[in-house]
Amino acid sequence: MSALPARADALVIGGGVIGTSIACQLAESGVDTVLLERGTLGSGASGATAGVLRPYFPGDPHTGRLAVRSMAAYHAFAERTGTPLGLERVGFLVVFNDDRQVADFRRTQAAQQAAGVDVELVTASEAVRLNPLLSERAVLAAAWAPEAYVCDPAAIVRGYAAAAQEAGAVLCTDTPVTGLDPDGQVHTPTGSILADTLVCAAGPWSRTVASMADIDLPVTTYPIELLLTDPSPSVRLRSRAGFPDAAPATTLPMTLHASSGLRIRAWMDRILVGMGRPDPDEPRRAWLQRVSHQLSTVYPALDGIRLHRGWSGAFDGSPNGTAFIGRHPSRPFFYAAGFSGQGLCQAPAAGEIVRDLVAAE
Known part of the structure; x- marks a missing residue:
């Protein structure tokens, strides 16, 4: 989609609904953002859902809280950008x-x-x-x-991707990550990029990506x-x-x-x-x-x-079905993964949370 630049303030790994939401939130807050996707946008877990946004998760009010927040954000996003989300x-x-x-x-x-x-x-x-x-x-x-x-999950991914690009983010598809160095250098088959902050939103591949940085993210596929x-x-x-x-x-x-x-x-x-x-x-x-x-x-x-x-x-998935959204305690490595098939319902809130965590650095 775009050529790989030499550096970025924040590098988001994963171009599904979670990754594009994060890239959009970061870029719109003024962060120089690059997103890397191993295939096409929305081709991972985001393309395998039943296409339903819901706030009720039996026995899990925490996820419900994020979903309620996200539902409001979806409506506001559609109204603000004119993007039909179906x-x-x-x-x-x-x-x-x-x-x-x-x-x-x-x-x-x-x-x-x-x-x-x-x-x-x-x-x-x-x-x-x-x-x-x-x-x-x-x-x-x-x-x-x-x-x-x-809803139309593909339309949501396209909407966030378009808004991210309009805010200045660079989105690179068909660009898998092959290595992560301790200094923030990220390697791909088409070159390397230096990033001050890394964000792992790689869905089913999140544990593999995190392991490249010697971080254990207990996500199962x-x-x-x-x-x-x-x-x-x-x-x-x-x-x-x-x-x-x-x-x-x-x-x-x-x-x-x-x-x-x-x-x-x-x-x-x-x-x-x-x-x-x-x-x-x-x-x-x-x-x-x-x-x-x-x-x-x-x-x-x-x-x-x-x-x-x-x-x-x-x-x-995560061990208890609740997503991991946070930051490594000693490194600028952020993550949003383990959504257990409910990432579509939580993507806007996840993007806002990661944006705020990055801003607090």
Whole structure:
């Protein structure tokens, strides 16, 4: 995208939604910023998501706080830059079928609300009205968070990249990092660049990048696969009249089945389905049968519907699912990694936090 300059005040490694958000925030605050991406922008974890922005994370109000902050920032960014982010309000529904899940929700609801998350417990019948594909027999109760949006992750990455460049940042794609020297010299196949500050936002490759600087960043990488159903007349079923806080009239909410991890959302005339990937010794066909069985149990209207490959990728995870955002205690090495597939929901806040940490140097 751009030629590699000889030096920079700050060098961001990683051109996904986290890296481009950080580069944008740094550049707009007056920091001479260069971003390096090993492939094309958004080609890593950012390109493997379900494209949903949500503030509610069961049992994790800290992530919810960052997501609420990020949601406001996305709206402000779109308004300020005129960048269409493809936001469509759909809501997020978490289906419980166990008394313990309901008890856990009640126990943490106050903390979620204190974090700014708008979420409430709804009955099984209310859950079915919100998502008519559900079987009421599969629902004990559900958590409903109306402020959730489907979006275009690629548009978000492009928007942050364009804003970063407009503020003076240099973005270099197809430029993998091959070495990091203690003095801040960063090596790539196309040359080297000296940086006063390094920021690791390399997603699934963050641990590898950090290890080049002899830093142990305990980020694990795990694969994910999303599936698409055949076109289904059930995707857009009926109006949501009487639910003023629900999504636009005929769009299904993103729905998570808490026990199995099965999640669905409408994808044009199809349904996007996620439930991890096959276990290490599990044949793919057996996994697809397991997903199909769970899908038909929770959503009888989808019984027998065919599943096809959607897209796959790798996510970066942390030991407890909460992202690492911070600074090495003795070196100008910053990091934002381990988002466990939720980086899209936290990217604006992560960029602001890293910007403020760099400014405090």
